[in-house]
Amino acid sequence: MKSIFEHIEDILKDKTDVIFFEFGVCDAYHSYLIMDLIQSKNVNFNYYGFEIVKNLYLQINDYKKKYSNGSFNLYNKAIGDKDGLIKFYESGGFKKIDNTIMEHYYGSSSINEPKDVLKYWKEMTFVEKEIESVRFDTFINENNLNNKIIDFVWADIQGAELNLIKGGKKAFKNVRYFYTEYSMGNLYKGDKGLKAILKALPDFEILEDYQGDILLKNKLL
Numbered sequence: 001m002k003s004i005f006e007h008i009e010d011i012l013k014d015k016t017d018v019i020f021f022e023f024g025v026c027d028a029y030h031s032y033l034i035m036d037l038i039q040s041k042n043v044n045f046n047y048y049g050f051e052i053v054k055n056l057y058l059q060i061n062d063y064k065k066k067y068s069n070g071s072f073n074l075y076n077k078a079i080g081d082k083d084g085l086i087k088f089y090e091s092g093g094f095k096k097i098d099n100t101i102m103e104h105y106y107g108s109s110s111i112n113e114p115k116d117v118l119k120y121w122k123e124m125t126f127v128e129k130e131i132e133s134v135r136f137d138t139f140i141n142e143n144n145l146n147n148k149i150i151d152f153v154w155a156d157i158q159g160a161e162l163n164l165i166k167g168g169k170k171a172f173k174n175v176r177y178f179y180t181e182y183s184m185g186n187l188y189k190g191d192k193g194l195k196a197i198l199k200a201l202p203d204f205e206i207l208e209d210y211q212g213d214i215l216l217k218n219k220l221l
Helices: 004-012 029-040 054-062 136-142 161-166 194-200
Strands: 017-023 044-050 070-075 078-080 084-092 094-097 100-104 125-135 150-155 175-181 204-209 213-218
Touching: 004 029, 004 150, 004 175, 004 204, 004 213, 017 029, 029 044, 029 070, 054 070, 078 084, 078 161, 125 136, 161 194, 194 213
Parallel strands: 017 044, 017 150, 044 070, 078 125, 150 175
Antiparallel strands: 084 125, 094 100, 175 213, 204 213
């Protein structure tokens, strides 16, 4: 089995320009790994990252890396199936052992209401907020990307995969590769698991199943 970064290397072969999207940038750890890899291959790129948690967004924006052959476009918006203001559940809380913080749950926020996630991670907390959401299709249209091939989409959006797909029916026709987290379902309201994701994307086939993350390829591109 190839790692996701080995697959990204394959995607970059013989490319001069690429377009990457990441939904749920969090602390940008994976974002910079990907962009550093693209830079090392001397490929020009536009990287569109979305992070709705304000503190994370500001932290990333303050320390954005500069790239000679690409741009990191960062947006403080959620991606979903609606445009405008929606409810959002921002995660927090700590897991402590002997007064030592072992885990900090800042990366589990979702536009969907928490369900079983609270059962499995009892120390995790959520604060309901109102935030700005945009559909993938809307963003593509507003940024004149309708006729562009999107080489890769990375999504880590905590049970909102179907919201993304529903709001991006046109956009996904031009997506070559889609890498997304998935669960067995019911961690968040509307989270229906892998089968529902595959059903919503009939033109995509499985390249790798990492048991919790999956890489899909558009069979028509």
